[in-house]
Amino acid sequence: xxxxxxxxxxxxxxxxxxxxxxxxxxxxxxxxxxxxxxxxxxxxxxxxxxxxxxxxxxxxxxxxxxxxxxxxxxxxxxxxxxxxxxxxxxxxxxxxxxxxxxxxxxxxxxxxxxxxxxxxxxxxxxxxxxxxxxxxx
Amino acid sequence: xxxxxxxxxxxxxxxxxxxxxxxxxxxxxxxxxxxxxxxxxxxxxxxxxxxxxxxxxxxxxxxxxxxxxxxxxxxxxxxxxxxxxxxxxxxxxxxxxxxxxxxxxxxxxxxxxxxxxxxxxxxxxxxxxxxxxxxxxxxxxxxxxxxxxxxxxxxxxxxxxxxxxxxxxxxxxxxxxxxxxxxxxxxxxxxxxxxxxxxxxxxxxxxxxxxxxxxxxxxxxxxxxxxxxxxxxxxxxxxxxxxxxxxxxxxxxxxxxxxxxxxxxxxxxxxxxxxxxxxxxxxxxxxxxxxxxxxxxxxxxxxxxxxxxxxxxxxxxxxxxxxxxxxxxxxxxxxxxxxxxxxxxxxxxxxxxxxxxxxxxxxxxxxxxxxxxxxxxxxxxxxxxxxxxxxxxxxxxxxxxxxxxxxxxxxxxxxxxxxxxxxxxxxxxxxxxxxxxxxxxxxxxxxxxxxxxxxxxxxxxxxxxxxxxxxxxxxxxxxxxxxxxxxxxxxxxxxxxxxxxxxxxxxxxxxxxxxxxxxxxxxxx
Numbered sequence: 060x061x062x063x064x065x066x067x068x069x070x071x072x073x074x075x076x077x078x079x080x081x082x083x084x085x086x087x088x089x090x091x092x093x094x095x096x097x098x099x100x101x102x103x104x105x106x107x108x109x110x111x112x113x114x115x116x117x118x119x120x121x122x123x124x125x126x127x128x129x130x131x132x133x134x135x136x137x138x139x140x141x142x143x144x145x146x147x148x149x150x151x152x153x154x155x156x157x158x159x160x161x162x163x164x165x166x167x168x169x170x171x172x173x174x175x176x177x178x179x180x181x182x183x184x185x186x187x188x189x190x191x192x193x194x195x196x
Numbered sequence: 197x198x199x200x201x202x203x204x205x206x207x208x209x210x211x212x213x214x215x216x217x218x219x220x221x222x223x224x225x226x227x228x229x230x231x232x233x234x235x236x237x238x239x240x241x242x243x244x245x246x247x248x249x250x251x252x253x254x255x256x257x258x259x260x261x262x263x264x265x266x267x268x269x270x271x272x273x274x275x276x277x278x279x280x281x282x283x284x285x286x287x288x289x290x291x292x293x294x295x296x297x298x299x300x301x302x303x304x305x306x307x308x309x310x311x312x313x314x315x316x317x318x319x320x321x322x323x324x325x326x327x328x329x330x331x332x333x334x335x336x337x338x339x340x341x342x343x344x345x346x347x348x349x350x351x352x353x354x355x356x357x358x359x360x361x362x363x364x365x366x367x368x369x370x371x372x373x374x375x376x377x378x379x380x381x382x383x384x385x386x387x388x389x390x391x392x393x394x395x396x397x398x399x400x401x402x403x404x405x406x407x408x409x410x411x412x413x414x415x416x417x418x419x420x421x422x423x424x425x426x427x428x429x430x431x432x433x434x435x436x437x438x439x440x441x442x443x444x445x446x447x448x449x450x451x452x453x454x455x456x457x458x459x460x461x462x463x464x465x466x467x468x469x470x471x472x473x474x475x476x477x478x479x480x481x482x483x484x485x486x487x488x489x490x491x492x493x494x495x496x497x498x499x500x501x502x503x504x505x506x507x508x509x510x511x512x513x514x515x516x517x518x519x520x521x522x523x524x525x526x527x528x529x530x531x532x533x534x535x536x537x538x539x540x541x542x543x544x545x546x547x548x549x550x551x552x553x554x555x556x557x558x559x560x561x562x563x564x565x566x567x568x569x570x571x572x573x574x575x576x577x578x579x580x581x582x583x584x585x586x587x588x589x590x591x592x593x594x595x596x597x598x599x600x601x602x603x604x605x606x607x608x609x610x611x612x613x614x615x616x617x618x619x620x621x622x623x624x625x626x627x628x629x630x631x632x633x634x635x636x637x638x639x640x641x642x643x644x645x646x647x648x649x650x651x652x653x654x655x656x657x658x659x660x661x662x663x664x665x666x667x668x669x670x671x672x673x674x675x676x677x678x679x680x681x682x683x684x685x686x687x688x689x690x691x692x693x694x695x696x697x698x699x700x701x702x703x704x705x706x707x708x709x710x711x712x713x714x715x716x717x718x719x720x721x
Contacts (some may be wrong), residue, residue, distance in 0.1 A: 069522075076525065123514075133605075152514050153510060174517060174521045
């Protein structure tokens with residue numbers, strides 16, 4: 060299960076398109092901002108039903124989000140015992156070296172500049188499978 | 197002669213007859229003789245030709261000649277050249293039986309010195325009453341004259357002084373009052389002499405006089421005592437007082453002289469100066485505060501501006517990326533079925549979006565250079581440039597030929613900034629070259645006035661001299677031909693980077709045969 064944290068409609072479209080092009084039909088849930096992302100991961104509010112909203116295997120996290128930057132969400136994820144092992148890919152429009160370093164320091168597994176394409180996604184899935192084989196199922 | 201009346205001739209014999217000397221127990225002739233002989237005044241007699249007949253001790257004292265030296269000599273030897281005529285006039289009057297009283301004139305001593313004398317000359321008659329000569333009493337008044345002259349001079353000084361010069365007795369009663377005092381205090385001498393000096397003091401300062409008088413009585417002097425006094429019209433004035441005791445003939449203090457200087461103007465100036473100084477200090481402090489505030493707000497504005505351009509650039513990226521993405525999606529998904537014209541239009545959209553992205557990237561790079569703090573170290577430009585060429589295909593054969601005239605001198609620089617600057621210079625040189633021509637770039641360094649100058653000489657289009665000053669400005673594009681694409685920021689980044697590292701940039705070109713760009717940087721030691 061993939062959690063996509065993204066507020067831009069276009070970027071959601073490109074992600075969806077690239078995902079389809081990989082041929083893998085992985086379920087993907089979209090949340091629109093940092094607060095929603097945290098609610099989802101905590102199973103709070105509308106996301107209380109874990110059967111409907113299971114813990115993700117992979118998070119694509121945008122950095123520019125409404126109501127607080129993605130870096131804060133990343134910091135929060137890595138501060139929680141139950142979440143710290145989730146594979147997080149920062150997917151951003153910023154090619155800035157500074158942002159890349161900060162994201163990796165805060166515990167992002169990968170840093171990917173937008174837009175993603177099928178090849179990039181396949182590489183990401185491979186990297187995730189390699190780093191966390193125990194979470195494969 | 198003091199003893200005689202004006203009409204009476206002076207001779208001992210005459211004296212006998214004109215005074216009642218009866219009962220006087222001594223010989224009257226001897227009496228007069230002794231009196232004449234011992235007098236401090238010069239008493240001389242002469243005949244009608246002006247020949248000296250008698251010469252007393254006083255004459256010796258006054259004129260310096262002994263009786264032996266003087267008797268028988270003409271009286272004219274005592275008269276200065278320019279006064280010789282006086283003797284004629286005197287003799288005329290004597291012969292006429294007249295007497296000359298207290299005639300003040302100048303005579304010459306034996307030693308040549310001139311002395312002031314007061315002469316009294318009387319005719320001498322014989323027993324028959326005939327005038328046979330003259331008696332002459334000369335008093336040396338040199339000292340008296342000098343004293344009176346000094347006194348007059350002092351009086352003139354006192355009178356002409358701008359300061360008030362006042363004397364008072366030990367009871368504080370004013371004894372004298374000069375013109376300066378009248379000017380300063382407004383009272384005339386007639387109004388104030390005899391009045392107590394307290395009349396000049398404002399009520400709250402009356403007790404000052406007691407203290408001043410006490411000090412004067414002890415013989416002390418009071419100098420430059422600054423206080424306030426009151427004029428006749430009631431206005432208060434600032435004065436500086438100097439008060440000295442006046443000593444009597446026996447050395448005792450009998451009064452005080454008081455010199456008052458009006459320092460109202462000075463005080464006013466001092467006050468104005470102090471006020472100005474305070475005002476200036478306040479202004480200064482205010483100015484410093486304002487400069488600090490302005491600097492702060494300017495810093496804040498610059499920071500805000502940088503934040504703004506950074507955010508805007510980032511936000512602009514997203515739609516540009518979408519445009520590129522959608523154009524690519526169309527070409528990928530429907531490319532083969534598209535009309536050639538539609539394909540061309542979509543490719544144009546892609547190119548424009550790419551240009552936009554490059555522009556945003558450059559603006560970001562420019563604002564980053566402006567805002568970032570950098571550290572400089574020794575950079576080996578030979579290595580840096582070779583690495584840089586390796587990373588850019590467009591700087592390599594066969595797309596371009598870059599000839600490095602090794603060794604390049606090491607410089608003091610920030611490696612990342614220098615890399616960016618040189619990349620932009622090379623990028624500029626390979627971009628602006630005549631179609632079909634392979635860009636050729638030559639690179640070398642030379643020492644230049646405490647800097648190392650890096651030259652980048654290309655075979656491109658060149659820049660007309662009138663445009664060269666604008667070459668490094670932001671958003672300046674000197675080649676309007678759209679085939680030569682540029683964001684107009686590349687060289688601005690080069691300049692900003694060089695300046696940030698303590699250097700500078702420039703270009704030399706004749707506008708036809710390529711450009712020679714230079715960048716100065718501090719040398720590495």
